[in-house]
Amino acid sequence: MADPILLREVSKAYQTAAGPIPAVRSVSLAVRDQEFLSILGPSGCGKSTLLGMIGGLVAADGGQILIDGEAVTRPSPRKVAMVFQDPGLFPWRTALDNVCFGLELQGVPQARRREVALGLLEPVGLKGFEDRYPRELSGGMRQRVAIARALALDTPILLMDEPFGALDEQTRLLMGEWLVGIRARTRKTIVFVTHSLQEAITLSDRIAVMTSRPGTIKDVLPVDLPYPRDLNSPPAVALRAKLWDHVRDESLRAMEGRA
């Protein structure tokens, strides 16, 4: 099967009053079918921009982005769903109605929408919270509603932009475990942006390390470890050391660049 996501020499610069600022430079990457690929990099390295381009929210300046062999020009909600660091729930909708949003746009009848949404909220541990408004939910619950909302689109591809970045560490660990379960059930192709080494190692099949701005792919490392992953096992420790080596350099450069 052909790779569902293919990037060729993709670049992007943001136009500012002070001139163009390059954000992503010449990224080439193939994401395999049903793969969990993490993009790891220091903050501000353009990983979110890269994900936005794959999702069709940001236009690339150069290069080519193909989803199932078709060039991306705008969001394609039948193939790609997205989750962001800020859950972005609609405050005027209940948890259930938030999950229904995408199906509503696709004209799915109400009874069917409700059925799908209820079926998604239960496994994410939100049974009984269907009629709560976002402000009545905790941060972790909100992000689970947002993920359920993305899953409702039932797309083969899921793009996640630091989805657990705003959560406390405990919640973050639990959400990671939970995502491994979801992934095992749904067999989606997932691209997961993160700056956490631990998260990348626990979740991914492969980890793409990005350089600091303008971001480009420095290395792609496979993670050949069985689930559930033990971060203290020798291969995990070795991988972590290798990743840290890459990321440390880039983070230092990013820090100096900003200072």
Added chain:
Amino acid sequence: MRVWTWRALFLAGVLGAWEAVARPLDPVLYVAPSAIPGALLRVLRGQDMPALSGHLWLTLQEIGAAYGLAVAGGLWLGFLLGLRPLLGRIYEPILAALYAIPSVVWYPSLMLFFGLGPSSKIAFGFLLGFFPIVLSVLAGVRQVDRHLITVATSMGAGPWAVFRKVVLPGMASTLAGGLRTGLALSVVGVLVGEVLGARSGVGYVLNYVYGLLRTPEYVGLVVIVAAVVLVIDGVAGIFEARAKRWAG
């Protein structure tokens, strides 16, 4: 309950004090509360004065027309400027400056343009109601969380769906506030217009009894106008609360 008790006591105290002060003085200048029920009755019967119902109906129609135009114009211009950032940047300061000018200064020119009839009142009510609506649309559009628009777009929402399902609910409470203020000001505009010069309408009747120094009837009319305005604002308040609840 305590609040209501205190409020009632306060109002009773004010009326009592007013009565005590007014009773020994000239009844033309100082209308005692005890004189109001009789005056109200004479106003409602149209005793020795124009019948109220026709004039009140005309005033309500003028308010309806003025407010309808203010809503239509305000929403149209507000969304035009709010959804096109460049236009907004060009014209919003002009709007804000116009809003800062006391609107009464426009009234003489409106009378010149539209004459003494209802149109000048409608124009003035429109002018007063229009600004808070436009400005609330502009503020509301700006207050919509950009991230929610990104999220909706990522799920395939086009411009119309974004507008209907994200922008509109996201700004509903601000818009409802603006619509309510606009209504209150449209009412003020029409009434002020009538008082400043008209041949019919509640303002005309007010001037009529006032001109004959029939102050008790004048106060009675004021009470009626106040009651009508309170009812209108109360209904608007219910709508506003509903919109706010809907928008979370």
